Amino acid sequence: MKNNEYDVIIVGGGITGAGTARDCAMRGLRVLLVERYDIATGATGRNHGLLHSGARYAVTDQESANECIRENMILRRIASHCVDETDGFFITLPEDDLNYQTKFFESCLSAGIHAEIMDPKEALRMEPSINPDIIGAVKVPDGSVDPFRLCAANMLDAKLHGAQVLLYSEVTGFIKDGDRIVGIKTFNHQTHKTGEYYANITVNAAGIWGHHIAELAGVNIDMVPAKGALLIFAHRVNGIVINRCRKPSNADILVPGDTVCIIGTTSTKIPFDKCDTVTVTPDEVNLLIEEGAKLAPALASTRILRAFAGVRPLVAADSNDSRNISRGIVCLDHEKREGLKGFISITGGKLTTYRLMAEMATDLVCEKLSVNKPCETANAPLPGSDGKSFREVAQKIWDNPTTGQKAAAGRLGTGVTNIPAASSLDQSLICECEQVSVGEINSAIERWDVNGLRDLRRRTRVGMGPCQGELCSCRAAGLLAKAHGCTDRARADLQRFMTERWKGMYPIGWGDALREAEYTQWIYKHVLGV
Amino acid sequence: MKPQEHTASAHNFEECMKCTICTAYCPVVPVNPRYPGPKQAGPDGERLRLKDPYFFNQALKYCLNCKRCEVVCPSGVNVADIIQSARIKYGKEQPKLRDWMLANTDFMGHLARPFAPIVNGVTGLGVTKTVLDATLAIDKHRTFPKYSYKSFEGWLKRRSKEQAKFEKQVAYYHGCYVNYNNPQLGRDFVKVMNALGYGVQLLDHEKCCGVALIANGMSQKATKNAVHNVKALQKAVDAGLKVLTTSSTCTMTIREEYPGLLQVDNSGVRDSILLATRFIWQLLESGQAQLKFKKDYHARIAYHIPCHLEKLGWGIFSTELLKMIPGVEFTLLDSNCCGISGTYGFKKENYEASQAIGKPLFDQIKSVNPDFVACDCETCKWQLEMSTDYAVKHPITILAEALEY
Structure with a gap:
C-alpha cells in the first residue's frame, strides 16, 4: 500500500471534521484529514461557544433539542477541560x-x-x-464550550489514534473512477505544492464550504x-x-x-x-x-x-427566512442520493452536536467499508479531560499554583503536565492577559501543528485578551522565529497577525478599544518598526 | 446616555491600556519576585477573578498599597484599589494574632498608654524583640513606636475652654499616632494654629481611620470605623468647620479609601478634610494670616514625600511651607517609597523587601547629610529613623520650632 492511500479522507478541519477523524480513527480506519487553512477557521471558531442545552430549539424542533441535551451531557464528561x-x-x-x-x-x-x-x-x-x-x-x-480547544483536542486524539492531518491543504478536485470518488487533489498554501491522496470514502465536512466541495465532486447540496x-x-x-x-x-x-x-x-x-x-x-x-x-x-x-x-x-428549505431552516443534522449518502459512490456529506447541526454528527458520518463510512466496530466517542474522554474542574486539576498537580498555572490547567486540563516548566524562562509569560507561558507556547508549537501566530492564538488564547496582541504577539513571534529558524517569516507573520487583530477591532473602533489600538500601533510602527 | 457613549468598570480596570508603567514604578516588583506586579495583580488579574474566584492569588498580600501605580497610571485606573478590593473580596486567610495586634492601633494604644514607661522599656529590649520575632513574626530589627503616658485627647480637652476663645475655629483629626505615640506633634499643631489665630477642637470621638485594618484583612471593622468617622466628621462640617489632619495616610484613607474600597460614602465631608500644611500654606500664600519666625533659625532639611501624600497630590504644600521658613536650606529627596508602608515592614516575611525598597532613599539621605529629615508620615519616620542615623520631624513640628514665641 502506498503512503498516500487511506480508508477514509475527511475534508474540513472544523469541529465536524475533527470529530469524524477521531471517530474513524478510533474504529481502526486509516484516516487522512485535509483542511484548507487551520483548524477551527470557519464556523467552528466563529460562534458563541454556547453548549446548548437544547432549550432554544425545544419549542420549534424537539428532535434537535433532544440531540442537544444528550450531547451536552456527554461533552461535560468527555471534554471537561473545554x-x-x-x-x-x-x-x-x-x-x-x-x-x-x-x-x-x-x-x-x-x-x-x-x-x-x-x-x-x-x-x-x-x-x-x-x-x-x-x-x-x-x-x-x-x-459554555471553547470551540478551539474542543477542535484541537479532537484533532490531537485522532492523531493519537493514527490519523494524519494536513493543514493548509485545499481540495482542488476529485479523482474519479467511473461513478466512484477514489481520491482528492490538493494544493498546499504554504509549500505551493499539489498532492493526490486516495481513499475508498471521502467525507465532506467542510461546513458552508461543503457546498463548493460537493460541486467539485459533481453533486449539489443546496446550502x-x-x-x-x-x-x-x-x-x-x-x-x-x-x-x-x-x-x-x-x-x-x-x-x-x-x-x-x-x-x-x-x-x-x-x-x-x-x-x-x-x-x-x-x-x-x-x-x-x-x-x-x-x-x-x-x-x-x-x-x-x-x-x-x-x-x-x-x-436549504423552501422558506426565505434563514432562522426557519432546519438546524438539524444532515448526513447525505451521495451514492443513494445521486449515485455517486464513495462520497458522504455531513453538515447542518451545531457545535454542541458535533460528536453525534461525527458518529452518524462514521457509522455510514463503516457500513460502506463493512467495518463492524461500535462508536466509543461518547465514553472515551478527550486528551486533557478527566471529568474534573480545572481547579481540581491544578490542586492535584501543584501545592500552590501560580495564576499562570491555573490558567494553563483551565486550557489544557490534565494535559497541562506536558508543558515544560523546569526553568524560569519556561514559566515566564508571553501573554499576560490570558497568562500563557513560554513553556505552553513552545509545547503548542511542537505538538499542535502551529504554523504562525494565528494558529497559535487558536490553541493557546495568545492575543485574545484586552491588549489584542499588543504585548504578546511580538514575544510569541520571537519564539516562532526560533522554532522555525526564520525571522523574516516571523516578521511577516507578525504583520498579518496584527492586521487580523485590527480587523476585529475596526467595527468597534471607539473609546478604550481605539486607545488601545492606537497605543499598539505606536509600539509596533514607531518603536519596533514593524 | 447613548449605549457605549461611556464605558465604566470597577476601579476603571477595563481602561488599562497594558502600558505596564505601573509595574515599572512599583517598588515591590524589583525586590520580591513572588509579587506579580500591579498590572497583573490588578487589571489583568481582575478579568481572571471575574471568570473564577479561584484565580485569586495570595501573592497580592505583597502589595504595599503605596498607590504609586495609581499616581503614574495614564489611564486613571485605580490599580491599588483593584488589588485591595480583591483581597477584601476573595482573601480567605484569617488575620494572625500578630496582624490583629498591628492592625488595631487604637486598641493597642489604649491598652499600652497607661503603662507607657514599662511598655516602652520592655519593647525596646533586645530580648523582647527576639521573642516577638520568634513568636509573632514581628521582625527583630524593628523598634516599636514609643507609647506616650498621656494621650493627646486628654491634653486638648483640658485646654478646650482656652481654645474656644479663638474667633476662628478648626477641627483636628489627630489619628492614633498623635494620640498614643506622639502627642507633641498635636501640641505643635495647636501652637501653630493658635499663632495663625485659630482655635482647635476635637471631633466628637474620632476612631482609627482603619488603614491598618484594611491592610491586615479586617475590612469589616475598618468599615465600622469609617461609618463612625464620617458621622463625626459630618458633625464638624455641618458646624462650618474645616477638619485638619497631620497624618498623610489617615487623610488619604478617609478621602480615598472610604468610598473606593469600603464603599462608605464620604461625599459630604471629603472636601473639608485637609492636610494641615495645605490649609496653612493657603492661609499664608493668600495673605489671610502671617507667622513670625525666629530670626536666628537655621536648619538644613531634606524632605521625603510619603507615597500616600504623592497620591493626594499635596506634597507641594508641605515643601513650599518649609521653604517659607527663613533660614531653611531645603533639599527635596527623590520620590522613593521608604519601604515600610505602615504595618507591612513590621512583618518578618517583609523585612528584607522593605529595606531593599527603601535603600536608595537611605543612601540619598546619607549623601545629603541634612540636620534632619522632614516627612508628613509617621511610619516613614519610623523606617527612616531605624534605617539611617537621622531624626525625622513633621513639617508642623518644624514650623512650631521655628516660630518666634
Missing part, C-alpha cells in the same frame, strides 16, 4: 409574552431538558447582571450561507448564560466564555462568494449592543473587545 458548566437562564422581559414561558417550559421537559421556573428575584440574585425588569426566568443546563455577527466584551459580565425566552431572534444570547462574554447573533443570508470575507456592519454592531443591553444592561457601558462574524452551514 466545558464550563455555567447553566443558563431564559428570561422574559416586560415586552415579551409571559405565556411563551409556559409553552417553552413544557417543551423543554418533553425534550428531556431539566428546566426549572425561577422566581425572577432568585434569578437576579444568582446572576446580578440580568436586566432587573425581568418578569420571568427559567433555568436550563446551558454551558444557504447565513452570516451571524457577534461582539466580544472584554470581561465576563455574566457568569451564567442569558437567553431571551421568546421565538429565537437577533442578539438574544449572552454567553460567558473563558475570560470574556459574547453577545449574538444576527442572521443574514449572504452570497457564497462572500463567505471568505464576511465583515460586521455598523448596523449589526448597533443592533447587538441595543438588544444585548436588554438582556444585561451593563453591556451598554462595558468595553467591547472586538466584533466578528461566522457563516452557518444551513441546508
